[in-house]
Amino acid sequence: MIDVRQLNLHFGQGAKATHVLKDVSFSVAQGESFGLVGESGSGKTTVLRCLAGLLTHWQGELAIAGKPVGRALDFARSELVQMVFQDPYGSLHPRQTVARALAEPLLIHRRDQRHVRIDEALIKVGLSPDFRDRFPHQLSGGQRQRVAIARALVLQPRVLLLDEPTSALDVSVQAEILNLLADLRQKEGLTYLLVTHDLGVVAQLCDRLAVMQAGQIVETLPTQSLIDGTPRHPYTQMLVHASLSYSRQAAPAAA
Numbered sequence: 607m608i609d610v611r612q613l614n615l616h617f618g619q620g621a622k623a624t625h626v627l628k629d630v631s632f633s634v635a636q637g638e639s640f641g642l643v644g645e646s647g648s649g650k651t652t653v654l655r656c657l658a659g660l661l662t663h664w665q666g667e668l669a670i671a672g673k674p675v676g677r678a679l680d681f682a683r684s685e686l687v688q689m690v691f692q693d694p695y696g697s698l699h700p701r702q703t704v705a706r707a708l709a710e711p712l713l714i715h716r717r718d719q720r721h722v723r724i725d726e727a728l729i730k731v732g733l734s735p736d737f738r739d740r741f742p743h744q745l746s747g748g749q750r751q752r753v754a755i756a757r758a759l760v761l762q763p764r765v766l767l768l769d770e771p772t773s774a775l776d777v778s779v780q781a782e783i784l785n786l787l788a789d790l791r792q793k794e795g796l797t798y799l800l801v802t803h804d805l806g807v808v809a810q811l812c813d814r815l816a817v818m819q820a821g822q823i824v825e826t827l828p829t830q831s832l833i834d835g836t837p838r839h840p841y842t843q844m845l846v847h848a849s850l851s852y853s854r855q856a857a858p859a860a861a
């Protein structure tokens with residue numbers, strides 16, 4: 607469903623150019639959920655932004671649903687792929703009602719039955735149609751992220767690009783949103799590409815993952831290997847170790 611081949615990207619020019627993505631290659635099957643993990647600045651979000659059409663100066667080959675992806679963001683791509691951002695407050699316009707936020711993609715794509723589609727999208731994310739007239743500041747963090755997911759779903763895409771979809775939320779709400787994403791993947795037959803720092807999120811939501819370091823993929827592995835503690839690359843082992851010792855430190859405080 608998603609094919610990334612030899613993806614390269616630089617920011618800046620000449621002597622100041624930084625090579626941010628270095629020959630990144632991976633494939634995600636139809637219906638699969640694939641995680642991208644790695645330290646801050648390793649290039650995870652940049653990969654999503656290339657696939658979403660938000661960055662256009664990449665080199666390599668990108669294809670979605672078997673069709674090569676061009677550089678410019680076009681209608682066909684928006685109908686196939688949508689992105690959900692980390693901070694739902696930032697991604698929703700503060701003066702737009704929920705209905706207005708969801709109507710916008712429908713208007714741009716000239717879809718009919720907008721009321722019905724908006725209500726259907728709200729129900730899919732566990733919100734009642736009563737939420738139509740609310741503004742973002744009248745929503746909790748979890749409800750805002752539900753609205754952002756509803757907006758991503760309203761055009762019925764086949765792929766969601768999820769950029770740290772739960773990291774801006776309270777811990778108690780994170781589990782709800784992860785459950786919602788797991789349910790939606792199954793019910794809607796979606797394919798996920800998910801960026802996260804949190805190996806717990808990968809364990810819950812992803813079938814496979816790629817580990818990035820300094821713009822390169824160092825290892826691609828099934829999530830089960832992560833859980834079994836059998837990753838091969840020393841950097842992945844270090845990430846697993848760091849995450850386990852963090853959980854152990856956090857456990858007494860949480861008790």
Ligand SMILES: Nc1ncnc2c1ncn2[C@@H]1O[C@H](COP(=O)(O)OP(=O)(O)OP(=O)(O)O)[C@@H](O)[C@H]1O
Nearest residue numbers: 617618626644645646647648649650651652653803
């Ligand atoms: N618009 C930009 N202009 C210049 N450099 C950028 C730009 N966007 C990202 N970068 C740089 O590209 C590198 C990769 O950034 P990216 O956001 O993809 O990393 P990341 O792995 O997603 O990190 P994080 O987990 O912190 O979001 C970083 O060094 C970042 O500073």
